[in-house]
Amino acid sequence: MSVPPASLGDAPPGETPPGDALEFQRLPVTPRPPSQRDAVLAAPVFGRTFTDHMVTARYTEEAGWHGFTVGPFQDLPLSPATSALHYGQAVFEGLKAYRQPDGSVALFRPELNAARFAASAARIAMPPLPRAAFLASLGALLEADHAWVPDGADRTLYLRPLMIATDRAVVAAASGTYLFVLFASPAGAYFDGGIRALRVWVERDQVRAARGGTGAAKFAGNYGAGLLAQKLARERGCDQVVWLDPERRRFVEELGAMNLFLVAREEGRDVLLTPPLSDSLLAGVTRGSVIDLARDAGMTVREAPIAIERWRDGARDGDIREAFACGTAVAVAPIGSIRDATGDTVIGDGRPGPVTLAIRQRLLDLQFGRADDPRGWRHTVWKAT
Template sequence: MTTPNQAPITFELKPSANPLPAVERAARLTNPGFGRIFTDHMVTIRWTEGRGWHDAQLTPYAPLEMDPANMTLHYGQSIFEGLKAYRQPDGSVATFRPEANAERFQNSARRLAMPELPTETFVKAVELLVQQERDWVPSEPEQSLYLRPFMFATEVGLGVRPANEFLFMIIASPAGAYFPGGVQPVSVWLSEDYVRAAPGGTGAAKCAGNYAASLVAQAQAAAKGCDQVVWLDAAEHKWVEEMGGMNLYFVYGEGDDARIVTPALSGALLPGITRASLLTMAADLGHTTEERRISTDEWKQGNADGTLTEVFACGTAAVITPVGSVKSEGGDWTVGAGEPGPVTLKFRKALLDLQGGHAADPHGWMHPIV
């Protein structure tokens, strides 16, 4: 997409005259769940061919009016991101690696023939919304304010081509602890009937269509009595890729000598920010790491002979989720003892402590906001 050179964008602030009263907000924060409650405001920026980015605003959260011939509804030019703001011990608020989200958002936009939002504009939009919604950031352990940046076509018409008008937005939703009753392992179904993505496709982009196409396999997993679906490669249906919308990690060995392995990025996998962070943290903790292909046979045999001791998934929403059992057309098996393993729990605690401001931040990943 062509964007003219332009000066840094200035945001117009139009805060709500009637935000939710503090008492009602506190009541909603007692049990926020995930993606059910939304804050008082949102950020919007428009893009038009020949003009570039313009009309950047912070406004009250409100419905959108959409023409039936909006090109997104017909051709699916829609991408999104997910990141969180965390309450720190001193009462301030910080986000985790927003620049990395901005870069991935640009990569997704490029793949779907959409305009690329500059990193500084993406981060500024995050900062403005979090500053405005500071009181919506929970303070209980493992709670956060989830931020959803997204962009979609707004041009009206039915021609099959890249749109020439887009809307970027950020909304926010307080998020409770993913495991309020303690960390529990999930069961997974190996999907051999469906694939998430293929090399050359949109697997590395965080686009809405990828998630729509995943729902039938997730429903199949539920019908098999499993919590999640694990995607295999498109060509041979034998190489492990992702779990639902999360990256996977495999632990070989035990204790300080445990080796940490994750499927290599192939163009069909989403390059998770949590995934990348854990590779760095694993090395910091003294573990050997590998990025390579892992087959379902290796997974099954490794659990059978004890060389593969733990498996976990990682992502923004759930942070780290242990995998306890696997079901497939070729047989079922248990991962380790079927319980969250010590390496999984160590990594989970290390990441949560960093994000919550209870541990050192040697790589400067936390971005202070207010």
């Protein structure tokens, strides 16, 4: 049984409804036999193995969003002249389905991904998918693919909504036609073999986003722009890049494709610090959730600019005791040291700290249904009848 998700968010003014009323055409699909599915789920390779189904829809100026279909996961036939391949109109989302202790399947705050998908599209001059249609598509895919949501510690089904421009036109202008695709990839635990602290590279030459740019959108081009720095960071023995602000190259913004937090000691208490939202960083669902969870637990959380030297010197003096990154893929990732051309600075004892681990546990317990959900963040999308 699928639980209609349309109540999760109404179409904002100006958007045509769908939601509950949305009809999905269902194409014939031959699912893989359970033995093959179980073999994939026993050792999921994140982002490289996919489920049996996908949802698609089309946009034209005349018909708006239409043709919502649940069909087989398959390659897309694309002309070499497809606009997205040349001019980059492509936005996406990332969220997960979590198997609950009673066997049902839940999403975590999917209405925020729906809103961000719409905002990302608008920033790249693409037609926002109505939020209710986004949520109904998640429900339709999970109804078809619920058996692909893994069981077991930290295992999830990663969901990837994508929108691309499809005009067959080598013309540098906003496309008139678009394709929405939603597909899924089973994911194992991010930290296979036990949680460890990351070593991160402070990037001073390249920037991820500019003032007035696209950094606050989940726009494909942002990720392409970050790949070289990520490659160089790896060559320098680091896991991820610390992005600094685009103007002064001084204030920390994000860590790779994750948001960033520091744990500082102030007047005998642990305080969480995180960079404020701006047009050069992505407002993570996890970031917002961590802030709320920390405040619920009585911690002070300060959203204010953090200079890189404040982080480095604070870590050396012992007043910055922990650091972590957060995002849907990883949940919460401890940071053990920062590296730049001047050398390494270890944070705390270089290992995952207690505040970081407690926040991580709290978040995962909520997502996997092991803890009460007073804020109503979990949304059941599938239940056995």
